[in-house]
Amino acid sequence: MNSHLWDGRYRILKVLNIREETTTYLVEDASLAASQYVVKQLRPPSNNPQTLKILRDLFTSKAINLEKLGQEHDQIQKLVAYFEENEKFYLVQEFIPGHPLTEEILVGKPLSEDQVISILSEILELLVFMHSRGVTHRDIKPGNIIRRESDNKLVLVDFAAVKEAINPIIVNSGYLPEEQIQGNTKYNSDIYALGIVAIAAIMGLKVDEIARLQSQRNRLTREIVWRNKNIKVSGNLVKIINKMVRFDYRKRYQYATEVLEDLKQLKNPTQDNKQQKQQKLWLIITGIAGCTLLGGAAWFLQLQKPLSNTQTIYQKGVSNYQTGKFQKAVEDLTQAIELDPQNALAYNRRGDAYYQLGDYEKAQADSSQAILLNPQDDNAYYDRGFSFYELGKYKEAIRDYTEAIKLNLKNPYTYYGRGLAYSKLKDNKRAIGDFSKAIALKPEYSEPYLQRGIIRRRLKLNKVAIQDFSTAIKINPNDAKAYYHRGLMQVANKDKNAAIKDYTNAININPKYIEAYLSRADVYSDIGNQIEATEDYNKVLQLNPQLTAGYIHRGLHRFSFGDYQGAVEDYTQAITLDAKDAAAYNNRGNAYLEMGNKKAASQDYSQAIAINSNYALAYYNRGITRAKLGNKKGAIADFQKAAKLFRQTGEKDSYKDAQKEIASLQSQSVYVNSTRLKSKERKDN
Template identity: 70%
Template sequence: MDSHFLDGHYRILKVLNDGEKGKTYLVEDANLAGSQFIVKQLSPRSSNPQSLTILRSLFASLAASLDKLGQEHDKIQKLIAYFEENEQFYIVQEFISGNPLTEEIIQGQPLREDQVITVLSEILEILVIVHSYGAIHRDIKPANIIRRESDKKLVLVNFGTFNEAITNIGDNIEYMPREQVNGNLKYNSDIYALGMVAIAALRGLPANEISNLRSQKNKLTGEIVWREKNIKVNKKLAKIINRMVRLDYRKRYQYATEVLDDLKKLTNVEQDQQKQDQKKLLLILAGVVGCITLGVGAWQLRLPKPVSDAQQKLYQEGVNKYQAGNYEGAVEDFNQVIKLDPQNALAYNRRGDAYYRLGDYEQAQADSSQAILLNPEDANAYFDRGFAFSELGKYKEAIADYTQAIKLNSKNAYAYYGRGLALAQLKNNKAAMGDFSKAIALKPQSTEAYLQRGILRRRLRQRLEAIQDFDTVIKINPSDARAYYQRGLTQSINQQKYVALKDYTDAININPKYIEAYLNRGDVYSDLGNQVEATEDYNTILKIDPKFIAAYIHRGIHRFSFGNYKGAIEDYTEALKLDTNNVVAYNNRGNAYLELGNKKAANQDYSRAIAINANNALAYYNRGVIRTKQKNKQGAIADFQKAAKLFKQRGEQDSYQDAQREIAILQNNSAPAPTTRPKSNNY
């Protein structure tokens, strides 16, 4: 391959793509030492002489247009040459050293809004030039947007013009709008594709996920539904993107300049704010002494030097409303303070705390970030943002913020506590234990740190030490229901069921709506054979919260254990009404159907559980039991083998041996009835 030359002087170094439309090569020009280019080979579908004559003329015209575009804009891949060889068409293009946008849009790692706006703006500026020359790119997708290594600018490559003209095959089905698929190409077809790129970036979706996204449409309008509850996007930016990807091209932006104008309006607000910030010389230095998650109500306030009496009054009213639990009112007051003084770092800090209480963790993080920007030495702003990051599941970012807070204030027990929580989420148990212990050393009355250290110790099977931590919490605060509940869980694991019952009861007496305490007390009652008491606990939960799925499943398990199979089926069915993909409910309902002799219904439930989760070992095992009863020997063996493999992977040795025993019986005998009962998901 290396010895082969195209057009007599382009030495092939590497085949980059070998597809239906043709091939793409990385080549070196033998006449220009060290120069590398991209060569695309396009294979016409017809070899008819008349068709080839037409294509040659079209090919030359398209090449001339692309050559002009490359000369006009340095962010458009340049055309170097074009030629025909053995009735194959070739274009030689500039090689852009850099990485495609596919390496920035990574699954589960959404880009920030400002990054997405930058991508949109850079590509739209290129499209303005492209469209002004009467050209349409036709193939905008992350793979065709390269971040140039030399200056980190985005470059648009691989125009689809040649592909569709020569091969009559369109590319980019995932990002392509309906009118383009139907052959009715418009200038704003490029705008649609770019809008889909923006959605992919905001969602953290790779190319293979875009097809699934396109199927998520509003039933009434047919428009793509891309904003999920856990995705916080500026409403104005979302509005722009929605208009870019409208299904009907007539309702879409018509020109790239229109999109650019709206994006500039969006960013101008932030730029004006920054200009105002730069005019201020004094930053407000203040700190939060208190822990959002710990519920410490008192703030040690260091008010900034008031610009006006009105500002000071508004600020204090916001603090008062926060302390009274009126978080919406507090946000409104802090909004007014910030409007009067956009550099009031403390107001951003306090408003972030209120947003945190309201569950708006994205906004809480944004406010803490602004407070840090205004005052980089504010340890509590890092601390607050750490908690916001933790709630958003960004534990590494949270740990970095807690660490910075500790650097700025090494005596902040709550920063160690928060970092311990984040470390525990990442399973860094040793470091988490050290942070909880440090928090306790700095603040010996810190019940939260004792509580979390106890939970971690139980996870590490240090149960006696865990109980000691819960005992300490109760000693410090005898009204902490959570400590009784956690101690009850630990005692239950230690098979100290009656002691556990007392702890759960104490937790319920302190908090009569403690659902988890009722649930676990009900389970202990059920294990002890106290049928009435267990049922009462499950019923109480459903009175408090009729949609608490676990209560139906646990009551179903309880009823099953006492032979009330019809009652169990009713409970599992209710759970499935609330969650149609609950594999535990399907598996356990299958067991109840089997006890009533309804093999068909049982088999359907086990199969449904497997369809939802192909790694559900219990469902395979139980379907193996059904197939054994149905004398489907090979099917039963296959299911037991799958179950055995999954049990072994999970380290469930007893269940693995059960499955192996069933396989041995089936292989050595003529499929007798299974020796073990179907298995239930305990909880």
């Protein structure tokens, strides 16, 4: 036992936790019998006298707020004392006998829906109280929620505000939203963290699995994809939790009261809505008052101030957007803008709604107006960048992403967006650089690995491309695209069994993944698995009967197994769908020639050449047909044209074949081996 008494009274009993910036102890008060407390020792980043003075003022201010909070609510850990000693700061907090929520959230043992709703409701009531007094917790996670032994109630402990005042380093526990990690904490950042706690409880996730959950985001919406068929909770609860953990804090629940209201609807959907709305309005006004952090008179005035008509209409528009009613959202937000033309956020939100409706021109225009009203809003530049991207204006998108980066250097998603735009412009070096920067800022973000891998695959950097796809899969095992693209790399490396395994994984994750079926079918066909290949090609065309490539690939498969009539039928269907597909004509010509119909074959090759005058394969194949028909002069002309085109494209073997045919014809040998027909080679999808 340590003989030194902190502040002349607190004796260390044991060390509870050691971190880089804090150490937590269990102590006793030497002046009181049977008294135990938790003490946090906060180490400042510098012992510079001027820095210590600033930190001392911040520490005292934050500690006073936290002390008042604990005095006013029984389910918030009480701050007993605070002091400074030897250039370190100390918080003496209530010791609460009980167990943390981590002991209730067990691996593989999900909590029931009623249990999750009970936890959410109890903590949300505490958030309503805290937020109305201008305080955020900033570190809500199962370890900071204690089930009190004496009455079984939940108690919030270990508020982060005082710790962050001394050392502003934010450690991402996996429960923190993006805006908080970037130093822009909102009141609904606590709502997000509580939503992650709910997901962990429903799925039975241990602490080290939370970070991986964060990486399972939809590439376009950036929302967490967590629900699966094994999760036994209602769709309404899932909808509430999804709204709690929306990536964009503006699209999240704004107030804890809103979440409570929706949870109560789950229990009692017939509850009087009028009474609920009146109660919600009062609590929202109280919350707004707390957020202002103004003095007594100003706070009182704020409490009395009702929500304006503009605010009400704006909130209605936001609500419609969040429930997927994008057209109604546009109408409401337009009305809000008419009432307040300086409302930059309303323009931003309406732009988001237009984006969801696919009206990228209007989305871009609204983002532009938001930027005019608030040139320092990096999110507005970010939004406009995506609008430009969807409009195919990649240079403009890059300019906006670059401006957003100037305003916020630490947003990995902006670098990712700019990388996508550079990729579209085939600026592979800059695209790889941006994806690498996004990875450096957020190593658990899987999408940049996937996109960087795709570029590296195109550059034939096989080894590092596979590494990128494998890392993406490790971070997000449900990333079907990563499996698919790794499968393409396995084919390039001639490991066809591994390719089939990757394509199969992609299909298991996404049973409608047409490209994966098509690529797997091609591999099955190449290794001679006729039945499996046919099943996959049929599945492709079942999923999309209008897919020209599906008919062409199945035609190639049928041709390779001697079903020339079936191949003709497939190529004819492809031509019906796309009369400008030169490959379909060329390949149908091959099938006709194998069936002995030289005239039809020659007509198809000529049509392919009419569509694409640089189609080397069609010239080569027409040369074979003309030779068979005795048109020696025409055949030589076709082989010469083919040879020239093959040489230009670097196809050495095909160039040699054409030269041999020319030499054979010029030596009066008109015998041509029909097995040397050339079809369009399959390409990666």
